[in-house]
Structure formats: structure tokens, C-alpha cells
Amino acid sequence: MSRVLLYDIEASNLSGSMGYVFSIAYAIIDTDKLHKNWKKMKRGKGLPKIHLISVLNTKGGYDLKKINGRGLISDKEVIKKFAEVVTNEADLICGHYAICFDHKMINARAMRYGVKPMPNVKQYDTWLSARKNHKLHSNRADAITEFLGGTEKTRLKPERWVKASMGHIPSIKYIEHHNIKDIVDLVKMFVNLAPYDPKFPATQVFRGKCPVCGCDKFKKMRFLSSSRETYKSHQCSNCGKWVKGNRVESFVHKM
Numbered sequence: 001m002s003r004v005l006l007y008d009i010e011a012s013n014l015s016g017s018m019g020y021v022f023s024i025a026y027a028i029i030d031t032d033k034l035h036k037n038w039k040k041m042k043r044g045k046g047l048p049k050i051h052l053i054s055v056l057n058t059k060g061g062y063d064l065k066k067i068n069g070r071g072l073i074s075d076k077e078v079i080k081k082f083a084e085v086v087t088n089e090a091d092l093i094c095g096h097y098a099i100c101f102d103h104k105m106i107n108a109r110a111m112r113y114g115v116k117p118m119p120n121v122k123q124y125d126t127w128l129s130a131r132k133n134h135k136l137h138s139n140r141a142d143a144i145t146e147f148l149g150g151t152e153k154t155r156l157k158p159e160r161w162v163k164a165s166m167g168h169i170p171s172i173k174y175i176e177h178h179n180i181k182d183i184v185d186l187v188k189m190f191v192n193l194a195p196y197d198p199k200f201p202a203t204q205v206f207r208g209k210c211p212v213c214g215c216d217k218f219k220k221m222r223f224l225s226s227s228r229e230t231y232k233s234h235q236c237s238n239c240g241k242w243v244k245g246n247r248v249e250s251f252v253h254k255m
């Protein structure tokens, strides 16, 4: 089983030393079973269950007495819970611009609280994947999903951020709602972008199953060569991903 954890954070600031994390939304996909729901998911349907960890639903995250007295909102439990989920339930984590922002933001907040580091699971970033492998007018999540047939994302009102930063509950809930909708777009980006990415971090070596969608039917095979070897390459009949197979020949470099 290969579990891909798709996640997105909402934070009060672009820096972990100046702000905190309101919430982290995530969904877990088992790539072994993904081909069964593939066509639906490409259109943003048949989604996995979306979870939300927020300052409003974690212990000590939002304490009215403390807020009134000392102005405290704590994201410690949010960070701790998410680190536990990554530790126990993920073989690969995926986000949009997450290698550059979300992951670092979580690390900064974890270090601040002394929360233990997350394990070094492989990462796949849909922003990097879109930028490297496609020529789109913009690599923003809403632009990509719009291009793929419609986005869930709506523009967040800046005033809501200001109010949420001050502990205004309806504004934090409004941000949570956006956080969940971002996962809908993220799932759509994942299933559309991953088959085109030759650097997609396979969570398993080729054992007759596609690492992106889990399909065990391959419609094409051809030989490919690098400077060191010749190997078989198989194309998944469901998502079209080319998967590296067995080596068939080694080249010996002559001096």
C-alpha cells in the first residue's frame, strides 16, 4: 500500500516566526486503489474523506479566557497532530507550493514548540511539477484547476485574515472552509499532473503496478537507454504514466 497524504495549510503570516497556522486540511489516497476512481477524480469528483485540524478543534488551540486576558491562540496541537498523521499514515506527502512554504512553515512552528520533527517521507509538489513539465499561463492552484475544467477556489477577503488573526471565530471558520476546498483542487491537480512527471517519486519499485494509480495493466513497453544502462519502460493503460522496469543491459565504458 502506498499512502499519499495531500495537504494544505492556512496561516496568519507568510513567516513561521511572525505568524501561526490556523488550520491544516488533508486527505489520504491509497494509490493502489486509485485507478478504480480515476476518471471521477480527474474531474474533481469521487473525493477521499477530507480531514481538518484547526485551532478551533484542538485542545488549547483557542481559549476564550486566555484570548480575553492575554491574547493567546496556540497552534501547538495543530502542528503536533499533523506531525503524528505524517509519521503514522503517509508514504508520500503532496501539496501545492508545499516544499517551499507549507512544509517549512510547519517545521518552523514545530521547532518553536519543541514538537519532534516529521519523518523524511518523500514529497511531491504540484506547483513544481506544473512549472517543470507544462507551459501554463500561471502555476497558481486556481489557474491550473480552472484550466482543467473548474476550480473550487474563491478569493479570500483580506479583512477576513485580519479578523482571524485577532481571534474572530467566524473569520477562522471562513478560512477553514477555504482550506477544505483547496484540498478538492489539490486532488484534481495530483491526478492530472503526476502521470506527466518523470520525477514523480515512486513509493514502490516497479512490481507490476503503476506507482501513480495502482493499475496493473500496461499497454505498451519499450526500451529506453541512459548513459549507464538499458531498461524496460512500461506505460500504464489507465493514467498513461511510463514506469521504469527491469534493467536489460549494462554498458561497460571503455577507457
Ligand SMILES: [Zn+2]
Pocket (backbone or CB within 6 Å): 210, 211, 212, 213, 214, 215, 236, 237, 238, 239, 240, 241
Ligand atoms: Zn497509472
